[in-house]
Amino acid sequence: MDETVRYTYRLRPGRIARAALLDEWGRCRWLWNEAVHQQKTGRKPTFGKLSKLLTEARSRNAWLREGSQVAQQQTLRTYGAALDHSFKVKGRGRPKVKRLKDSLPTLEYTTRGFRIKDGRLCLPGKVTVAVVWSRELPSEPTSVRVYQDTLGHWYASFVVRREITTAPESDSPGIGVDWGVKTTAATTDPAFDLPNLGHRRRRAAEMAKAQRKMARRRRPKGHAPSKGYQTAKRQAARVAKKAARQNTHDARVWAKNVTDHHALIAVEDFKPKFLARTTMARKAADAAIGACKKELIERGTRAGRKVVLVPPAYTTMTCSECGERANLRLGLGIRTFECAACGYTACRDRNAARTILATAERDRASADDVRHLIAFFRDDGSGAVRAGNPGPDPGGKSPGYIRRDR
Numbered sequence: 001m002d003e004t005v006r007y008t009y010r011l012r013p014g015r016i017a018r019a020a021l022l023d024e025w026g027r028c029r030w031l032w033n034e035a036v037h038q039q040k041t042g043r044k045p046t047f048g049k050l051s052k053l054l055t056e057a058r059s060r061n062a063w064l065r066e067g068s069q070v071a072q073q074q075t076l077r078t079y080g081a082a083l084d085h086s087f088k089v090k091g092r093g094r095p096k097v098k099r100l101k102d103s104l105p106t107l108e109y110t111t112r113g114f115r116i117k118d119g120r121l122c123l124p125g126k127v128t129v130a131v132v133w134s135r136e137l138p139s140e141p142t143s144v145r146v147y148q149d150t151l152g153h154w155y156a157s158f159v160v161r162r163e164i165t166t167a168p169e170s171d172s173p174g175i176g177v178d179w180g181v182k183t184t185a186a187t188t189d190p191a192f193d194l195p196n197l198g199h200r201r202r203r204a205a206e207m208a209k210a211q212r213k214m215a216r217r218r219r220p221k222g223h224a225p226s227k228g229y230q231t232a233k234r235q236a237a238r239v240a241k242k243a244a245r246q247n248t249h250d251a252r253v254w255a256k257n258v259t260d261h262h263a264l265i266a267v268e269d270f271k272p273k274f275l276a277r278t279t280m281a282r283k284a285a286d287a288a289i290g291a292c293k294k295e296l297i298e299r300g301t302r303a304g305r306k307v308v309l310v311p312p313a314y315t316t317m318t319c320s321e322c323g324e325r326a327n328l329r330l331g332l333g334i335r336t337f338e339c340a341a342c343g344y345t346a347c348r349d350r351n352a353a354r355t356i357l358a359t360a361e362r363d364r365a366s367a368d369d370v371r372h373l374i375a376f377f378r379d380d381g382s383g384a385v386r387a388g389n390p391g392p393d394p395g396g397k398s399p400g401y402i403r404r405d406r
Helices: 015-040 047-060 069-088 204-217 227-261 272-277 281-287 289-302 348-360
Strands: 002-012 106-110 115-117 120-123 127-132 143-148 154-163 175-179 183-187 264-268 306-310 336-338 345-347
Touching: 015 047, 015 069, 015 106, 015 127, 047 069, 069 106, 120 143, 127 154, 175 227, 175 289, 175 348, 183 289, 183 348, 204 227, 227 289, 264 289, 264 348, 272 281, 272 289, 281 289, 289 306, 306 348, 336 348, 345 348
Parallel strands: 175 264, 264 306
Antiparallel strands: 002 127, 002 154, 106 143, 115 120, 120 127, 143 154, 175 183, 336 345
């Protein structure tokens, strides 16, 4: 069975190629904003209407005909997909105008819009870009996304097909994962804990220095930013991105270790978004709980493991030894759990991880209202939800989703 993945590589565009990519992005951005304007007039633009809009715009504007029609079509196709998604998902905002100072260049090409020749990426308009091939592509790419990050670096993300590699068989028991701030992931086995290494905290002084330099060099509103301000801005972005990459690397290594050694992974379905509005916002951002959780679920699902999402309600208050629930909620300052019924004493996070694992071992698929009751030791009610585990593949077809590369 094959899966669709993305392989990302660093690009080294020259001065002429960089200027051509930016010009192409300007044309695609203009088309996106024109499609948003059509939406504001009350007419819902379908892809047929958007294609007609592209044809009329190219026939009317000579500067638009100088660009690649493939990239422009892909821009409108992406806009149409974003618009459809906004109608399907409640609370999802409609696509908005992309301002030049707020949007980064992103170009997409299908197979007829690019090719790889002599290790270089060839794009329309006789644009050739050197690629840093850190590894070989597993198959011929079907599309490519060329984009620029906040540091000004260019990347090419190829969509390819590769064989699914399942994790080795594991006879070890399952593992429960409880999320936290001091320890990012506390598990039932201390050997698989993920400590909070504090990458952002260690670089706080360096970040503050770069931000002070930005503040000194900032010009009044209405004046173009100076080169010194732009240099200081890139330095601050470089520090922030380095810390984020370190968090991503730690999460990937930890998730692979957990996935390789456990057939059952019970994950607390914790949503750390609300922490951004509390005094723990900085510590929560440093822990990167959301990224670690997403990494673990994706790796476990791809490896064929049983991944179960357990609601976090009352997991800290429930004794993992006897199943008795405490009457009062434990404060954050109390780090030791003590059961009044059986006298069991353990680390607060370790007890919660064991409770989460016990919930998942009951093999539950749905829940009526687990926020008010978690009694997995005494009944057969459901308190856990599967995290998109792959089921039988009808027709022998592989999953159609695209996941980011590791």
